Amino acid sequence: MSQLDQEDIEQFRETGWLVLHDVLTISPATLTTWVDEVARWIDGGPGLHYQEQTREGPRLCRSEDFTPFHAGLFQLLREGVVPQITSDLLGEPAVLYKEKINYKLPGGAGYSPHQDAPAYLFVERHISCMIPVDPSTRENGALEVVSGFHHEILLQDEKGCIDPSVVDQLDWQLVELNPGDVVWFHSKTPHRSGANRSVAPRRALYPTYNALSEGDLREQYYREKQEALAGNAHDPTRVNVSLIGDFEGIPL
Numbered sequence: 001m002s003q004l005d006q007e008d009i010e011q012f013r014e015t016g017w018l019v020l021h022d023v024l025t026i027s028p029a030t031l032t033t034w035v036d037e038v039a040r041w042i043d044g045g046p047g048l049h050y051q052e053q054t055r056e057g058p059r060l061c062r063s064e065d066f067t068p069f070h071a072g073l074f075q076l077l078r079e080g081v082v083p084q085i086t087s088d089l090l091g092e093p094a095v096l097y098k099e100k101i102n103y104k105l106p107g108g109a110g111y112s113p114h115q116d117a118p119a120y121l122f123v124e125r126h127i128s129c130m131i132p133v134d135p136s137t138r139e140n141g142a143l144e145v146v147s148g149f150h151h152e153i154l155l156q157d158e159k160g161c162i163d164p165s166v167v168d169q170l171d172w173q174l175v176e177l178n179p180g181d182v183v184w185f186h187s188k189t190p191h192r193s194g195a196n197r198s199v200a201p202r203r204a205l206y207p208t209y210n211a212l213s214e215g216d217l218r219e220q221y222y223r224e225k226q227e228a229l230a231g232n233a234h235d236p237t238r239v240n241v242s243l244i245g246d247f248e249g250i251p252l
């Protein structure tokens, strides 16, 4: 049974993003526990983990490739209501392409205006969602999105982000969320976020899906990404967590 009605699907098609409330089948406390478990893996556990320098010292900024090692997060991101809703938005069965946690701890950096599609290899069409672990507000660096620009890749700068000449012409909309809410967005939907200027974390999960008909490419994606990041740092002044230079975090 779909959680979506026709209006939701039309809104996603028109704007390139959609917020739903109270969609998760697990509690915010459980989600927090699971994310804390993954964060502890930075000390020799599985998955990929990245740190940034903040005003409070070195802090974890991202973990990814963790679903093979965590049963609860595997179920949430690969089998539950989240991939089901994503399939409904895609119009066909979705498969997990990649997954990450952005921790955005106090003092953690924001993300320059960008579209995700240039960083995603092999397929054209992906849908991601942001699943907040903590309330996501203007002060702690909530996501901002632009409606109706998910049909083309906009002019890019040398980092692979949206060129500053285009950024100011776009109508940016702040998406403040509470745990239990989820925002889905197309991989060409322009988005950005500010730094965390609060004293509490702004953690969020970001699974990305593609249509299964285009292949199950998750392992191939992580293989190629690790090779690319090892061989070619985009910018020595930023933490390279992506195949584009969208993350503004300062390296240790």
Ligand SMILES: O=C(O)CCC(=O)C(=O)O
Pocket: 102, 104, 110, 111, 116, 141, 142, 143, 191, 192, 193, 194, 204, 206, 246
């Ligand atoms: O977590 C955020 O604030 C934004 C994340 C983002 O845009 C990304 O990881 O591509």
